[in-house]
Amino acid sequence: MSTIAKEIESTMELNPGIPIKVLQDLIQKKYQVHISLKKIFRAKVLATKKVQSDFTTQYLLLRDYCAELLRSNRDTTVTIEVEREFNPTTESRQFKRIYICYGCLKVGFKQRGGEVLGLDGCFMKGPFPRQILTAVGVYGNNGIYPVAFAIVEAESSSSWTWFLQCLGNDLDLNIRSNFTFLSDRKKGIIPAIKKVYPSIEHRYCPRHIHENMKIKWRSNMFKNMLWKAGGQSVMDYSTMYDMAANGIEGGIPESWVDEVYWLSTWKKVNENTIDPINGKEMWTPSACPTSLLPPEHHTQIGRPKKARKKSVEELSQKINTGGKMTRKGKAVTCQVCKQKGHNKRGCKERGPSTSTQPTSQQQ
Template sequence: MVESNPTVPLRSIQEQVQKRLQVGVSIHKVQRAKATATKQVSGDYTKQYEVLRDYLMELQATNVGTTVKLEVVNEPNSTRETRQFKRVYICLGALKKGFKADLRDILGLDSAFMKGPFPGQVLTTVGLDSNNGIYPLAYGIVETENMSSWKWFLECLGDDLELYSNSNFTFMSDRQKGLLPAVAQLYPQVEHRFCLRHIYENMRIKWKTKEYKDHLWQCAIATTVPEFEHYMNELNKFDKDAFEWLKNPPPPPLTIGPEATFQAEQDQIYCSTIYVRFSTAVPYGEDLQCEESDVKAPGPLTPTTSKLLERNREASVQYRARWNGTAKYEVYGPWHDQHVVDMTNMSCTCRRWELNRIPCRHAIATIHEMADSGDKVGELYTYVNKVYWLQTWNEAYSYTVDPIKGRAMWLKSTCPFKLTPPPHHNQPGRPKTKRKRSVDEKYDKHMQNHGAGEPEKLTRKFVSVRCGKCNNRGHNSRTCKGQGGNAGSNEGGNAGSSQGGNA
């Protein structure tokens, strides 16, 4: 039962045993039996660390160009035959080549805790492909999330991508612990921007209505300084406290506005979190699946880019362009929207052409004016950066990740030291097994089940329990150590005297 469905509930196992064998067992015995069955099916966690070196060798032998780096805990006694696992970094060769062929200099960084008996953090980095899809790149398993682990991970990533201190990349993150100083030390010239969705999640703790979200997004998608200042003033008029929070949020400082807009990006970009949680440090290579490009997409551009360009083309019919005798044009349209387009530098004063590398509505109106004047302008897609071309998209996914053989056929490592799991200390209290979902996730699930309706409220069930011994809240009878006994007795005494008085 566990082999066919590893997530089978304990109650279901208990009912099946009672029906098939007509034996009643406690839920705790079922839990121990499932743990034993899971160990037999999945293997022992400790033994899986012993074959980690064999797995890394098989990964490098199967996928040419794969980078793996393994670190162990320093052992003062050099005669010991064991070494404790500390860190591992893996970047598959196919993903590395595909990222370089994709031509987009943007990296998303995130982390997640590991599930299982041994602690740790999974550090991941992803890119964006030509169709604005998530492109996995590299991951690492470290002991904890701090500046040292992030610095080690970024150094390994920099060696693979040939990043230097003066490299012009864009990093996007949720301001994880230790990440900001690590990036500042290793790559001081990069643009480090923060995920607006996570910023809004922090903002909505105090300001929950949709009006605040609309004001925040208007400020975020502004492409010019006057436009950004205008929307910030609108937010100040709407709520001064929210305006001050957005200007000076809790540390680390928030970077927002036109200077925070990504280079070569389309509209707003969410921080994509890859919650890759391995129960051991030995994942299977065949579990990794990459998105394939749609080779049947019509036209020379990717589907998403074609839609954005078509949207700009439809909006350009409301604009008129005037030539000034050189390579510049004055473009004006409705709502006093007037900008200057420079065809030599392929830029517009609205800054969308420089930021997206896709012709804006003003640039397309200029190109139409040039065509009407008899100039040879060529096809409209030629003004789009090659990063969005279908040819680039196909080349990024032309490198495939090869599957690996079974564990019995792996080459054995010749290292004389046996690898053991990282040190582990049980934390007090019951560990959490499920991540608390946000309101948006609850709403998405409700929409899938019912199709419409208001978002569900986050449940507060089991948040505060009452002890059966001392009658106090905050713990149960199993963990009761006599705390709050006086409060419980007083509460009972007051209740008794009240009932006696009423009687």
């Protein structure tokens, strides 16, 4: 029984709610042996206890990990928030949220000089599902530059407000800062930005705008118009060629773009690196007098989906299924009338079918 439990541990970590029948099929196909549902059920119980115990242990070590992180990476910010405890004599606290901003990323983002931050959230699966909130900048070559992240109970106005306040403390933002946030149109994030930074400009991601727009306007023409509008530029490089053609000195190319896009700025930003930490055997125990317990398991908002929701672009792509290309989106052509929209079985011009088999005569 313990052998089967060890075999399904990794699967249970990724998908704790996986059905027993699915586990049975996975084991039987892998080892070509028959295993009863009863054995799979008992193995799943053992694996669940092992996985949850491992996660609980990780939460107990979280304070020690944060202390080691602060030791190895100076100027790093780590903020842990626990659930409210009405009994102050209790020796344990229940985890609620954690915010982390590496010192090197904080410094690098300030050296870059950009004033645009992208905000987003995603699900974190496991026995104690949470939400991950992130704040990222953009490199001079349009690459993603991570700034800070947090693990919170849910993507709500309260959690986003807390995350933005922590982020503002690290990036020296205030209520009147000249800054731009880019995000989707989730209900929780919009009121949080208005509350914490009412003077900051808030723009929406074109991809998410298109996801909402395509409900009524599905044509690629509207999509191309949207992306064209979102990609309009302050300056056209053809001006430099025109100046050169007319004998006007245009200067070096760097003088025409912001310092954010200079190669020297890119090198300066990448000089900041995240330093590795020691193994947990070498961690210094945290001085906090209380131990940290994992959060209560709660079901995430919304109906659980069996499969990830795909965008229109993904659905329009050709998918390889077993060596054959899908016929989805292709018009069927009738072999009889050569018209599209039906095959020969449903063709009205096809005459009555005649059987090629000889009929038996009754003696």
